[in-house]
Amino acid sequence: MTAAGSKAIKSIGLFGHGGSGKTTLAESLLYVSGAITRMGDVEQGNTTMDFDEEEIKRRISINCALASLQWEGTGVTLVDTPGYLDFAGDAISAVRVVDTCAFVVSGVDGVEVQTELLWERSAELSLPSFIFISKLDRERASFERTMEDIRETLDGNVVPLNIPIGEENGFRGVLDLISGKGFEHEGNGKAREVEIQGELEGALAEGREKLVEAVAEADDALLEKYLDEGNISPEEISAGLKKGVTERTVIPVLCGSAEKGIGIPQFLDFIVSVLPLPPDLPDVVGTKLKSDEEVTRPRAPDAPMCALVFKTLADPYVGKLTYFRVFSGVFKSDSSVQNSTRAKTERVGQLYQVVGKEQKPVQQLAAGELGAVAKLAETFTGDTLCDKGDPIVLPGIEYPAPVMSLAVEPRTKGDEDKLSTALGRLREEDPMLMVKRDTEINQTLISGAGESHLDVVVEKMRRKFGVDVQTDIPRVPYKETIRKSVEAEGKHKKQTGGHGQFGHVYLRMEPLHRGEGYEFEGKIVGGAIPRQYIPGVEKGVVGSMKEGYLAGYPIVDMKVTLYDGSFHTVDSSELAFKMAASKAIKEGVGKADAVLLEPIVNVEVTVPDQYMGDVIGDLNSKRGRILGMQPKGKMQVVSAQVPLAEVSRYSIDLRSITGGRGVFSLELSHYEEVPDHIAQKIIVASKKEQEES
Numbered sequence: 001m002t003a004a005g006s007k008a009i010k011s012i013g014l015f016g017h018g019g020s021g022k023t024t025l026a027e028s029l030l031y032v033s034g035a036i037t038r039m040g041d042v043e044q045g046n047t048t049m050d051f052d053e054e055e056i057k058r059r060i061s062i063n064c065a066l067a068s069l070q071w072e073g074t075g076v077t078l079v080d081t082p083g084y085l086d087f088a089g090d091a092i093s094a095v096r097v098v099d100t101c102a103f104v105v106s107g108v109d110g111v112e113v114q115t116e117l118l119w120e121r122s123a124e125l126s127l128p129s130f131i132f133i134s135k136l137d138r139e140r141a142s143f144e145r146t147m148e149d150i151r152e153t154l155d156g157n158v159v160p161l162n163i164p165i166g167e168e169n170g171f172r173g174v175l176d177l178i179s180g181k182g183f184e185h186e187g188n189g190k191a192r193e194v195e196i197q198g199e200l201e202g203a204l205a206e207g208r209e210k211l212v213e214a215v216a217e218a219d220d221a222l223l224e225k226y227l228d229e230g231n232i233s234p235e236e237i238s239a240g241l242k243k244g245v246t247e248r249t250v251i252p253v254l255c256g257s258a259e260k261g262i263g264i265p266q267f268l269d270f271i272v273s274v275l276p277l278p279p280d281l282p283d284v285v286g287t288k289l290k291s292d293e294e295v296t297r298p299r300a301p302d303a304p305m306c307a308l309v310f311k312t313l314a315d316p317y318v319g320k321l322t323y324f325r326v327f328s329g330v331f332k333s334d335s336s337v338q339n340s341t342r343a344k345t346e347r348v349g350q351l352y353q354v355v356g357k358e359q360k361p362v363q364q365l366a367a368g369e370l371g372a373v374a375k376l377a378e379t380f381t382g383d384t385l386c387d388k389g390d391p392i393v394l395p396g397i398e399y400p401a402p403v404m405s406l407a408v409e410p411r412t413k414g415d416e417d418k419l420s421t422a423l424g425r426l427r428e429e430d431p432m433l434m435v436k437r438d439t440e441i442n443q444t445l446i447s448g449a450g451e452s453h454l455d456v457v458v459e460k461m462r463r464k465f466g467v468d469v470q471t472d473i474p475r476v477p478y479k480e481t482i483r484k485s486v487e488a489e490g491k492h493k494k495q496t497g498g499h500g501q502f503g504h505v506y507l508r509m510e511p512l513h514r515g516e517g518y519e520f521e522g523k524i525v526g527g528a529i530p531r532q533y534i535p536g537v538e539k540g541v542v543g544s545m546k547e548g549y550l551a552g553y554p555i556v557d558m559k560v561t562l563y564d565g566s567f568h569t570v571d572s573s574e575l576a577f578k579m580a581a582s583k584a585i586k587e588g589v590g591k592a593d594a595v596l597l598e599p600i601v602n603v604e605v606t607v608p609d610q611y612m613g614d615v616i617g618d619l620n621s622k623r624g625r626i627l628g629m630q631p632k633g634k635m636q637v638v639s640a641q642v643p644l645a646e647v648s649r650y651s652i653d654l655r656s657i658t659g660g661r662g663v664f665s666l667e668l669s670h671y672e673e674v675p676d677h678i679a680q681k682i683i684v685a686s687k688k689e690q691e692e693s
Contacts, residue, residue: 032189218244305329490584503576536574540581
């Protein structure tokens with residue numbers, strides 16, 4: 001195998017579904033390469049990559065984590081990513097900044113949903129990618145079945161580079177199809193070459209022929225030589241494979257057991273000999289500052305510096321830690337750079353190379369390297385940092401919209417400011433978290449990727465910022481409206497010894513079309529009410545509409561016309577007319593056939609074919625209207641309109657129905673009348689709540 005020069009740097013992202021073995025693979029690569037002296041275990045909570053308290057407690061990756069190793073003169077940065085949809089934000093960030101994507105697929109469970117979603121992301125970015133089939137030493141593991149699943153599920157010219165020797169408990173090594181040699185595991189990540197005989201000879205010949213054909217197709221010169229001579233050398237295979245991987249015309253598949261170290265030396269050799277270096281990849285594309293004009297940067301140390309921020313960590317004691325990828329040039333400690341995304345200048349202190357939870361100070365980081373810097377004031381995830389003299393804005397990172405919300409409030413009165421500070425800091429570090437104060441329902445809402453995501457946010461508030469909160473399902477922002485036009489009189493008359501209070505109005509209330517909101521019109525003639533009192537009338541109207549009539553929800557889609565009234569030269573005031581208008585609204589709405597309105601959302605659900613019937617049945621049970629279905633690759637997209645009240649926990653329901661293979665999006669569409677039997681329950685519950693409060 002060829003090795004790159006000592007200054008070669010390659011970054012590899014480890015992606016896949018939760019439980020596929022990414023963190024164990026990272027640990028094994030670090031151990032076999034000598035970067036760590038003891039291999040940690042996810043179950044024991046002592047791995048290099050999973051060091052957060054919540055990760056150790058839950059035994060899953062929640063954050064992406066970095067570590068570096070050296071193999072045959074090549075520096076490799078590993079980025080271990082979360083595998084569960086609730087924590088997909090960090091995995092999405094990592095896809096954007098690594099050179100190559102390694103997809104880890106369990107030899108027991110096959111391709112699962114997170115793998116499919118991130119595979120699509122890598123394909124959109126045309127990133128070199130390969131697959132590692134893990135856990136082949138486990139019961140029910142099957143290389144052939146997993147290969148078939150990969151070919152059916154993931155697009156691409158998939159070609160094995162390894163063939164397992166033995167299976168399940170008998171799995172003991174791999175055939176390397178590039179070199180044509182067999183290697184059996186000896187322990188501690190070491191392998192010995194073994195003689196290939198029996199069935200393995202046939203498997204090697206067949207596998208090598210398919211590999212050579214796939215590689216030759218990616219390179220015209222190799223194809224010509226293969227057709228002329230019938231064979232090509234291991235070095236030519238590696239060179240052709242590198243071209244195919246770089247152009248994503250070939251998707252290699254390796255295999256092994258990370259836990260036992262089987263196939264790990266071959267994995268490292270593959271990184272060195274086949275995966276592209278940053279200069280082998282297309283130039284970085286961005287735009288000029290305050291312009292849509294496209295500019296490019298070569299991925300070279302002698303180009304102007306540009307880096308993309310892909311992660312932010314907020315710590316109440318240490319401050320903010322900003323993770324970045326240097327795409328071009330050299331990023332130096334103790335320098336001044338421009339945040340071109342926000343048109344701000346940042347003073348940079350010490351740069352760090354990150355290994356798990358440790359930060360090692362470095363003087364500089366060059367093109368291709370990933371690192372971190374502390375206490376940047378104006379920089380957030382997705383921002384570009386670059387040379388002030390030659391600015392460029394790199395494309396940011398797109399995240400899916402939140403799918404679940406919770407209402408939060410501090411358990412301890414007086415902690416509102418602490419809650420606001422904690423949420424602000426957590427929002428900085430988590431681009432998948434949205435925070436909003438909803439004045440319609442008078443609640444603070446946190447929205448995220450699912451139940452587990454929001455559970456972790458709540459736990460971080462308690463552990464990192466000392467804010468204990470109570471959570472609830474958000475109130476539904478119902479509204480009220482009228483269906484009939486009516487007229488009503490309102491009179492406010494009070495004698496208090498001195499000046500009294502007198503206001504008298506006649507109002508006409510008319511329904512408007514859905515979504516038109518509110519109109520007020522003054523049609524007073526002949527000076528029945530002096531002009532200075534009319535604003536008081538409108539204030540009374542608006543105040544009463546906010547208070548509602550049926551269940552305390554705001555009244556909408558109503559036009560109110562002030563058409564008559566009377567006043568007293570001494571006792572009338574703006575306040576008196578406000579009170580009179582309020583009485584008229586309450587009387588009028590009571591006669592105007594008032595109804596309750598509920599928000600209706602557009603729902604798009606993307607699921608594999610086999611779950612279509614169950615998903616449609618569930619949406620129908622939620623009072624949903626199915627609008628259509630259409631294919632999307634190997635998936636189906638179901639479009640529907642559903643009352644918001646029915647889908648507050650839909651992320652949980654959909655994962656249960658589809659085994660985590662379904663995804664969805666919600667968008668507010670419009671308001672509709674609530675069916676009578678449901679409206680009565682809402683009204684009774686609202687009145688009970690008002691009485692209790």
